[in-house]
Amino acid sequence: MNDHDLSLFHLERDGVKIKLKKGADLDAVLASLAHGAPSPQAAPADPGPTQPHLLAAPVEEVSEFPTVTIKAPTVGTFYRQSEPESPPFVKVGDKVDEDTVVCIIEAMKVMNEIRAETKGTIQKIFPDDSKPVQFGDPLFEILPG
Numbered sequence: 001m002n003d004h005d006l007s008l009f010h011l012e013r014d015g016v017k018i019k020l021k022k023g024a025d026l027d028a029v030l031a032s033l034a035h036g037a038p039s040p041q042a043a044p045a046d047p048g049p050t051q052p053h054l055l056a057a058p059v060e061e062v063s064e065f066p067t068v069t070i071k072a073p074t075v076g077t078f079y080r081q082s083e084p085e086s087p088p089f090v091k092v093g094d095k096v097d098e099d100t101v102v103c104i105i106e107a108m109k110v111m112n113e114i115r116a117e118t119k120g121t122i123q124k125i126f127p128d129d130s131k132p133v134q135f136g137d138p139l140f141e142i143l144p145g
Helices: 026-035
Strands: 008-013 016-021 068-071 076-079 101-107 110-115 120-125 131-133 138-144
Touching: 101 138
Parallel strands: none
Antiparallel strands: 008 016, 068 138, 076 101, 076 131, 101 110, 120 138
């Protein structure tokens, strides 16, 4: 799984199910966050006539400070620095403004500089350096300010 950067493998055959995960199931998390829907929960098979419903209302985690997510504007390879020997454009904790270059996405041999487009502090960097990203993938989380 490490060699091919897989985060989920699911196989069902002849009544046997195999499911391997590496880290969180990012697609499911992102889909539920994008649609504002809680994660799916299975209902009990038959709660019985005297048993109350066991499912509680879903609890949504609310951040005390809203953040801004910079998303990939194109498909390509994510680079944190302009050259392998160069320092990264930004690190967690760095302050950025609208014109700060935060990364490069290489698409078809073209290096596209990605700017923060907002003022704030880098809270999280999602992709690993030199890894492929898809359109709309989260790249950075910024705390405005």
